Amino acid sequence: MGWLDLARFTGYRYVPVDGNTEEMPSVSVWGSFKHSVFRRLYGEKSPEEAELVSILDKRLLGFAMLGYFLKVLDMTNLANAYISGMEEELNVQGIDYNWMYTFFWIGYLLMQVPSNALLTRVRPSLYLPCLELLWFILTLSMGFVRSVHAIFAIRFLLGLAEAGFYPGMIYLIGSWYTKEELGKRSSLFITAGSLGGLISGVMQAALLKGMNGVLGLSSWRWLFIIDASITLLLSTVGFLLLPDYPNNTKWLTQEQRELAVARLAKQGRSSTRKSLNLAVFRTIFSSWQVYAFVAAWMLGHAASEGPHQLGIVAKKVGFDAVTANLLTSPLTLIDMVCIIGNGYLSDRYQTRKWCIVIPSTIGVIGYTLLGMWVQPFGFLYFAFLITVIGTKCTNSIVMTWVTEVLGESMEHRALIVGIMNTCTGIQHTVIPLLLWPVTDAPYFTTGFRFSVLLLMGFIATAFLIDALHKRDLRRTTKRKLSFNVPDGGDTFLNGHAMAMEARVDDAGMAEMLGPVALEVKNHDAAEVYLINRHSHSSQDMHYDMSKGDIERN
Incomplete structure (x- = not known):
């Protein structure tokens, strides 16, 4: 990427020297900051690819973050x-x-799997905004409800509507971003929910104080009406901005669609939807991935x-309610920073396992200290602090890992x-009753100590997933591949000698066996790239080694 290319994204000011616009530009402080952010978000990319990812960030990631922010607000409204x-x-x-919460969770749990299954059959740019539109109608209804039984029905339907988001x-995020980009974007998406939790109390308190009695409505009703209004705006924006899939998003140019498909294919990721039938479910439940x-x-x-128990602990040991609530705010901020930081590191070093372990x-150290009930309270607060650092930043990494491991099948x-x-x-619905009953406050001995075991199990599972995935990759790359060369073809692979067949060993090296050469550019995804020099054109081809067949992208 040249200086002029970077200028499009970072705001550099160019000072031509002797008419040469490719001279190094003078850089403003703001331009330098934007350049730094740009490099961390987009890495070393061509201008075309960086522009594509920037569009996705504004449309897809922006919609996702705002929607998750509103979802958290809605969860706290009741x-x-x-x-x-x-x-x-x-x-x-x-x-x-x-029961209001129970009916919501019944609907929410019932619709999780069916909603995602339906999403693979229909256009996301229609389905997800339609869910938001239904969400708007139901949330607005909460502002005019007249009976408890009506709330039960609305909450159940609201659970169905929110389940798919x-x-x-x-x-959908996993259907567009590469593995070098996915960790950061997943963490930003999760952080939007934390931000919603951080400011929801302040925002809603302001609404309750200023809107009580307006148009003859109680302040609590305005909570739902205003939240619904924002949701309606989000739904409208979704119809206009959300993408579908890399191969069929209409507002991208043909070149951008081809680029979106190609960059995922280079990592062994499929952009093609296949049939959804009982055989798919049998395959899923016979695989290790679903259980792990x-x-x-x-x-x-x-x-x-x-x-989450810090506020209760603080109040039980003698702090007033205001102070107890204030003590939780720094932990939420640290939570957000750790989520984003861990996502960045997982992309930077291309490791998911160690960003969990x-x-x-x-x-584990934090929960051990909490289980010992270290005193004075400052030490206990420190234990809560490192527990937040150690537990809140890993969930987005798990979701990123799922996308990578299961990239071949949408x-x-x-x-x-x-x-x-x-x-x-x-x-x-079960864990709070078993581990965190209020009657155990402030010590929560069972909860803190059992959480040590939960984290140790989490660590062991991360090692297991890593080992099983590497085993699958080794089995895949040991497969023997054969390629046919067109008559009279002058076919090379990145300048290597010609061979008729190629076998890939565990180290990712190609053994030349015939008139076509093979080079593994991404061993983890088991991909090869074939360049036809005879026709003076470059064609990327992805060879699915696990099946022994060839797919042209």
């Missing part, structure tokens, strides 16, 4: 409404409030619940992501 007048106005009694966005990744996802989520080891990836989220949703 609790804020309940304590702000809903209980008295609708005569909520007994465990009615708990998170796994659907994880699936579901176990990792459940263990990681279960082990990350401990830091190292933080989780720190989390259907397998979509269904396994849905299964993972369904299992953790079921788990969330």
